[in-house]
Structure formats: structure tokens, C-alpha cells
Amino acid sequence: MSGPPPKGWQAIQDEVLRRIHARDWPPGHVIPGEVDLAREFGCARATVNRALRALAEAGLLERRRKAGTRVALHPVSRATVEIPVIRREIEDRGHAYGYSLLERSLAPPPAGPRATLGPGPALHLTALHSADGAPYVVEDRWISLSTVPAAHDAPFDRVSANEWLLAYAPFTHGDIAFSAEAASDSQAELLSTAPGTPVFAITRVTWDHTRAITVVRLIYAPGYSIHSVIGGMSADPRAAS
Amino acid sequence: MSGPPPKGWQAIQDEVLRRIHARDWPPGHVIPGEVDLAREFGCARATVNRALRALAEAGLLERRRKAGTRVALHPVSRATVEIPVIRREIEDRGHAYGYSLLERSLAPPPAGPRATLGPGPALHLTALHSADGAPYVVEDRWISLSTVPAAHDAPFDRVSANEWLLAYAPFTHGDIAFSAEAASDSQAELLSTAPGTPVFAITRVTWDHTRAITVVRLIYAPGYSIHSVIGGMSADPRAAS
DNA sequence: CCGATTAATATGTCTATACATAATTCCATG
DNA sequence: CATGGAATTATGTATAGACATATTAATCGG
Structure with a gap:
């Protein structure tokens, strides 16, 4: 059912997501720096950066130089609507x-x-x-x-x-x-x-x-509606099966 | 007026975007591999990867291992709608x-x-x-x-x-x-x-x-509408001023 | 006490290298 | 000719190290 546990930057992304959800890191909380997280997860800083950047692009984290990374106050949910021909x-x-x-x-x-x-x-x-x-x-x-x-x-x-x-x-x-x-x-x-x-x-x-x-x-025509998903971290096109 | 010319991976993204738009690389065209582009632009492959990956996430490129990177046939325009409280x-x-x-x-x-x-x-x-x-x-x-x-x-x-x-x-x-x-x-x-x-x-x-x-x-209430932008490569929140 | 300068710091990015993974291509074999 | 499998190849990801940049925090001068 559930695939194999993700490795690499996705595993870190999942763990960070889990902590946000579990309120270990509540909204507004400043999370540890990339260096600390890299040490904790036993990986390179670039790998942590990849994970956090993806979460920031998704709107769940807010990142600013020097200030650090914090959990977004308003998890602005973005719905990505596809407009085909x-x-x-x-x-x-x-x-x-x-x-x-x-x-x-x-x-x-x-x-x-x-x-x-x-x-x-x-x-x-x-x-x-x-x-x-x-x-x-x-x-x-x-x-x-x-x-x-x-x-x-x-x-x-x-x-x-x-x-x-x-x-x-x-x-x-x-x-x-x-x-x-x-x-x-x-x-x-x-x-x-x-x-x-x-x-x-x-x-x-x-x-x-x-x-x-x-x-x-x-x-x-009447009855038409546009559907979309929000949040889903697996914003992978293949996942939309 | 126009800011300083972008450096780094954004410059590569802009150039690739320009070639797509100028029809140097028409829809469906398989563009050179990352190694070739890295050599052409005089940068590391990771930098090219960063630029191409961003364009792929935006829906303008389709990437598959071994097959290479091609310009999307149907530039599926995605509109990112923000759903605030x-x-x-x-x-x-x-x-x-x-x-x-x-x-x-x-x-x-x-x-x-x-x-x-x-x-x-x-x-x-x-x-x-x-x-x-x-x-x-x-x-x-x-x-x-x-x-x-x-x-x-x-x-x-x-x-x-x-x-x-x-x-x-x-x-x-x-x-x-x-x-x-x-x-x-x-x-x-x-x-x-x-x-x-x-x-x-x-x-x-x-x-x-x-x-x-x-x-x-x-x-x-009547008259309500949702607005969004499509395409804009500068999907940066700060750009929405 | 306030304002300007400077130091400290976390993220942003680039590099070079290496290995992983998926997919195509090609070839040997039945 | 079909087919299974191996070689090939382009992207995907990871790493350590380095420098860039934006900001905050500290410090100094008035």
C-alpha cells in the first residue's frame, strides 16, 4: 500500500512536515538552522536546503536570510489550477x-x-x-x-x-x-x-x-466546475492518477 | 527600470526561456543535455539542473531520464490561486x-x-x-x-x-x-x-x-471573482506588489 | 539616547565529483 | 523474428567546501 520510506531530501521534507503537523514546531516558530538540521539528519546542508526550499515554495515555511526559517503563520493554501487547451x-x-x-x-x-x-x-x-x-x-x-x-x-x-x-x-x-x-x-x-x-x-x-x-x-455550459488539489506535497504530475 | 541582468541559474533559465520563445527550440524539441549546456554556459551541471528543473516544474519542459529534456508540446499553463483566510x-x-x-x-x-x-x-x-x-x-x-x-x-x-x-x-x-x-x-x-x-x-x-x-x-456575493497570474516565471511572492 | 558603522550569521548559490536510477538501445540467444 | 537482458546514457540526488548576500545585532561616536 504505502510505498517504501522515502530517502534523501524527501525524507527530510516529510519529517519537517510531521513536526509542523504535530505542533512540535507551531506556526511562527523559528526552526533550527540548516547546519543544525544537517547535523541532526546526518546529511549535507544542501540536502536540508533542498527540502526546506521546497516547503517554502509550497507556502508552509517562510525563509529570510539571517532571520532563519519559520513556520508560516497563515498557511496560505495555494491551489494549482491546470488550464489545458x-x-x-x-x-x-x-x-x-x-x-x-x-x-x-x-x-x-x-x-x-x-x-x-x-x-x-x-x-x-x-x-x-x-x-x-x-x-x-x-x-x-x-x-x-x-x-x-x-x-x-x-x-x-x-x-x-x-x-x-x-x-x-x-x-x-x-x-x-x-x-x-x-x-x-x-x-x-x-x-x-x-x-x-x-x-x-x-x-x-x-x-x-x-x-x-x-x-x-x-x-x-451550466454545471461546469474547475477542480484542483491543495496542499498535497506530492505535487508530482504522475501522482494525479 | 529593468533590474541588473540576472546571474547564476536564473540567467540560464532566462536564456533557455528565450530560446523556447524565439523558436530556436520549438515545442517537442529535445534540447541539449545538461552536460552540454553546462559546458556552453561555463558553469557546473548542478546549476543547469537547477534552471531546467524550475522550468520543468513550471510546465514548460518535460524531463525524463535517459530520454532527455524536451520543450513541452502543450505548455500547460498553471494558474496558482491563493486561498487566504x-x-x-x-x-x-x-x-x-x-x-x-x-x-x-x-x-x-x-x-x-x-x-x-x-x-x-x-x-x-x-x-x-x-x-x-x-x-x-x-x-x-x-x-x-x-x-x-x-x-x-x-x-x-x-x-x-x-x-x-x-x-x-x-x-x-x-x-x-x-x-x-x-x-x-x-x-x-x-x-x-x-x-x-x-x-x-x-x-x-x-x-x-x-x-x-x-x-x-x-x-x-454577486460580482466576486478570483484572479491569478499564469506563466510569470517570477513566481516570487515579493513580486506581487 | 540616537544614529551610523561594523561584525556576526543564516540562507542563497556555485563548484566538482560521485553514485543512483530510470529508460532507451542494442545484442545475443532461443 | 521475438525476447530477455546487458550496456549505455541523461537526469536525479548527494556531498563537502566555498563564497555571496541580506539582515539582524552589536558597537562606537556624537
Whole structure:
């Protein structure tokens, strides 16, 4: 059942975790220095450093030079949400992926997107992704033509912008927001539901360094939810079986 | 404006990142081995390892023994969402935090929570958190008394279970889900809105090893949204200024 | 008593080397 | 040709030692 007892830096990580949990080291407590722990565990300081650094990245420890390492007061739990490409998300769930482009036009973006894309004309796309024929998510996207001029000649009728952009205009960083909204008339019709129905929405902006690439709103069909785990020290992708 | 050019493993990370982005190393490409890169950059292999491991943890590289390191086909963007204590979340936004316990009872949990907490009696709490007097979120919680017997004698009238549990029953791991829901009649009244209004909901289960601690549903007032960043290689807490 | 300088210290990082481990490749054998 | 196993190889981890850096603590001068 339980695998073999971990060796090396993971063993140290587990022991430190145990002490935090057992309240040997309560929140706020300054734990022994790396040198002391290395002596106690009979290993090199670098090994202790590896273990403590991982715990600090996970938010359980706070480390500062000279001040030492202390147990975090507020164990800020971080949930790591994976945002896959829509096609993969659907196919991974074992459904048949469907895509249809609903609108493709050049226009000055409205107030929201304009604030990030600028006033110049941008490419506006509306598309519907479906799973096993059932509507899954409505994609409402604005693409900056100054940042991605190649988008001007891309048809987006077979391959969604969601995938095309990843291949032709990778982003360096982005911003994402999750919210609950009421389905508009048009969204409701596309999603085969009633106007005003609560729907899960993702609003995302992606950048290439300082240039905004695209602003997209994803309106998911009712019932959609995002799952994630928190805490699990074995944040290993393989562990998510 | 831009700080000094990074030295050490971060410089290597930046250069690798640049090559990925510049398509010198397109998605799927197997990049040179650590030994080669170490020679090229004139540093130790451990330094290259540090840089590549960080990029792999960020999801941009896929590493396998013997097979080598390749640029990820699907740059699975991970958004790290921080889940603070509600009081902190409100106070950090500069608002006055308010809390009121609405209900506290012992009862067998309904179907949903029962699946994780078991059939035995559990503590049921309903509470409202407010910001500057305005309703912020409704907390609907079930606490396992077999896992946390001390909860039986806690009043929860001044300190919310949200905070009490962190202090007296820390969790090892958990599961969290985000969704959009229609406000029920009672929720709508508490949140000063109309029934059926779309509201953002968080459902969370936390565990202490194999024993479930609590199941909680947080129903946020309309307009609530969760923000996060993706990609940003400087996932340093201090950078979030 | 306060402020500026200096010393002390814990973490951060790098190096060189070594061995461990997983996976692929290749080859001998049936 | 299939197949089992050994050689190969790239990453994973550990080590001791060294220097860098950020901060706190101590010390000195006014």
C-alpha cells in the first residue's frame, strides 16, 4: 500500500512536515538552522536546503536570510489550477471534440478589451466548442493584430484560435479570472439553456513581454466546475492518477 | 527600470526561456543535455539542473531520464490561486471585516457531505462574512466530530470555523472546486440579492491524512471573482506588489 | 539616547565529483 | 523474428567546501 520510506531530501521534507503537523514546531516558530538540521539528519546542508526550499515554495515555511526559517503563520493554501487547451480538456474526458467558428470580423474592440489591446482594429472571433455534440463553451476573443499580424490571414474555421495562438503566438505571461455570470441571450442560445442561467466564466489576457496578444472570455455550459488539489506535497504530475 | 541582468541559474533559465520563445527550440524539441549546456554556459551541471528543473516544474519542459529534456508540446499553463483566510482576504482589500454565526447544530450530514464525512453526527455551521457591513460570503460547513472532537465545545460565535480550524485542526491536503451557481432563497436573502442570481461558489474538502476534517461551501456575493497570474516565471511572492 | 558603522550569521548559490536510477538501445540467444 | 537482458546514457540526488548576500545585532561616536 504505502510505498517504501522515502530517502534523501524527501525524507527530510516529510519529517519537517510531521513536526509542523504535530505542533512540535507551531506556526511562527523559528526552526533550527540548516547546519543544525544537517547535523541532526546526518546529511549535507544542501540536502536540508533542498527540502526546506521546497516547503517554502509550497507556502508552509517562510525563509529570510539571517532571520532563519519559520513556520508560516497563515498557511496560505495555494491551489494549482491546470488550464489545458479546450480540445484536450474535452478529449481527456473521453468525449468527441467539436468546434465551429461563429463570427470572424475586424473591428475596434469595445471598452473592456480596448483597455489592454489599444484602440486600433483587432480581430474579433466568436466560436463554440462542443463535447459529444453538446455545447461546452462559448469563446469570445479579441486578438491584437499589431502583436500578431499573422492572425489576419488565419481562417480559424478548422483550428480554433485557442490552439492556433499557442502555436504561432506563445505568451510569456498572462492574467486569468474566474467568475460567475448570467448567460446573455446569445450565450444562452448557443449553450442550449435559458437566458440568465448562472454560467462559469473565465476571462484571460495573455502577453508577449509588454505587448498584449489576446483577450478572451470563455463562457462554459451550466454545471461546469474547475477542480484542483491543495496542499498535497506530492505535487508530482504522475501522482494525479 | 529593468533590474541588473540576472546571474547564476536564473540567467540560464532566462536564456533557455528565450530560446523556447524565439523558436530556436520549438515545442517537442529535445534540447541539449545538461552536460552540454553546462559546458556552453561555463558553469557546473548542478546549476543547469537547477534552471531546467524550475522550468520543468513550471510546465514548460518535460524531463525524463535517459530520454532527455524536451520543450513541452502543450505548455500547460498553471494558474496558482491563493486561498487566504476570509478575514485576511477582506482586510487585505482594506475593508472592515465582519462575522456572524447564523446557525450551529449537531446533525447527520446530508448526502453530499456524508459521502466524505461518514454517516455519524457532524457539526453544522452557517455563517456570514461581511466587508464594510456588506455581505461578502455565506459559509455553509460540516465538521467531522470524530476527526475534530474539540469542535464540539467551540462556540464559533466570535471566531469563524474558517480560522479556528486552521489553528486547531490543520489539514494535510484538500480538494477544491470552483463553480457558478444560482443563489438559493436563503442565500439570496443573506447576500442581499435576488434568488437565482448567479453566484460564485467554492466547495472545499480538507483532510488530515486519511480522515476528513470538514466540508465547506462558500457562496460569494454577486460580482466576486478570483484572479491569478499564469506563466510569470517570477513566481516570487515579493513580486506581487 | 540616537544614529551610523561594523561584525556576526543564516540562507542563497556555485563548484566538482560521485553514485543512483530510470529508460532507451542494442545484442545475443532461443 | 521475438525476447530477455546487458550496456549505455541523461537526469536525479548527494556531498563537502566555498563564497555571496541580506539582515539582524552589536558597537562606537556624537
